Amino acid sequence: MSARVPLIAGNWKMNLEEWAAVELAGSIADGLPNGRADVVVCPPFPWLTPVSAVLEGSRVALGAQDCSDEPSGAYTGQVSATMLNGLCRFAIVGHSERRRDCCESDELVGRKANAALSAGMTPIACVGESLDVRDAGNAIAWVEAQVDAILAAIPGDAIGRIVIAYEPIWAIGTGRSASPDDAEEVASAIRARIAEADPAAAETVRILYGGSANAANAASYLDTPNIDGLLVGGASLKTDSFLEIVAAAG
Numbered sequence: 001m002s003a004r005v006p007l008i009a010g011n012w013k014m015n016l017e018e019w020a021a022v023e024l025a026g027s028i029a030d031g032l033p034n035g036r037a038d039v040v041v042c043p044p045f046p047w048l049t050p051v052s053a054v055l056e057g058s059r060v061a062l063g064a065q066d067c068s069d070e071p072s073g074a075y076t077g078q079v080s081a082t083m084l085n086g087l088c089r090f091a092i093v094g095h096s097e098r099r100r101d102c103c104e105s106d107e108l109v110g111r112k113a114n115a116a117l118s119a120g121m122t123p124i125a126c127v128g129e130s131l132d133v134r135d136a137g138n139a140i141a142w143v144e145a146q147v148d149a150i151l152a153a154i155p156g157d158a159i160g161r162i163v164i165a166y167e168p169i170w171a172i173g174t175g176r177s178a179s180p181d182d183a184e185e186v187a188s189a190i191r192a193r194i195a196e197a198d199p200a201a202a203e204t205v206r207i208l209y210g211g212s213a214n215a216a217n218a219a220s221y222l223d224t225p226n227i228d229g230l231l232v233g234g235a236s237l238k239t240d241s242f243l244e245i246v247a248a249a250g
């Protein structure tokens with residue numbers, strides 16, 4: 001495990017009714033083990049306010065699942081980073097489900113990361129390859145290009161404030177997690193890419209793994225030198241499994 005403070009992030013996606021989101025947040029806050037990990041939960045937009053009330057005074061931070069790249073204006077259905085900043089410390093940007101379902105490009109994801117930073121939030125910028133790309137031996141080059149687009153969109157002095165989540169698409173929600181060695185290989189390549197832009201920032205940027213992470217496999221990722229935390233989907237929807245993952249982070 002690295003010296004960087006681990007980050008465990010729960011992505012609740014479009015799940016949970018309001019009462020269930022509030023109950024889950026409360027039981028996570030109540031059961032949080034003492035430890036050094038930063039913990040964040042990312043509910044659907046309408047549940048941010050009720051969940052924030054439950055988390056007040058706890059060590060569990062709130063994150064948004066997305067934000068607009070635009071500050072305001074005629075963007076029906078979008079939510080700006082400045083609107084979220086009062087509630088959220090983190091914003092996920094570029095999740096592969098949004099890249100797939102909303103046709104989000106690498107450039108748009110970079111602009112969203114920049115919008116989150118400008119509003120004072122920490123973007124958790126997601127990158128990751130499809131199975132076809134991996135099978136063709138191009139996973140690292142693919143992910144490097146996605147990282148380059150993020151780095152190109154943000155000011156040089158903000159690089160140290162981003163979080164990158166390496167989430168191979170084929171591992172998300174499939175139960176087929178990447179091997180810790182494969183995930184570490186990509187995380188190491190991401191850190192090297194960041195180091196080309198800013199060697200000091202590369203030492204501080206947290207790189208997460210996401211893709212069927214669970215209580216049983218969490219430690220195997222967290223024990224690698226370049227993976228500093230986990231972005232968790234399915235296993236973040238149950239108090240026990242999420243808290244076991246948090247405990248694995250120390």
Ligand code: PEP
Pocket residue numbers: 011167171172173174175210211212213231232233234235
């Ligand atoms: C995710 O949606 O970011 C994710 C990693 O999901 P899961 O843990 O369910 O694979």
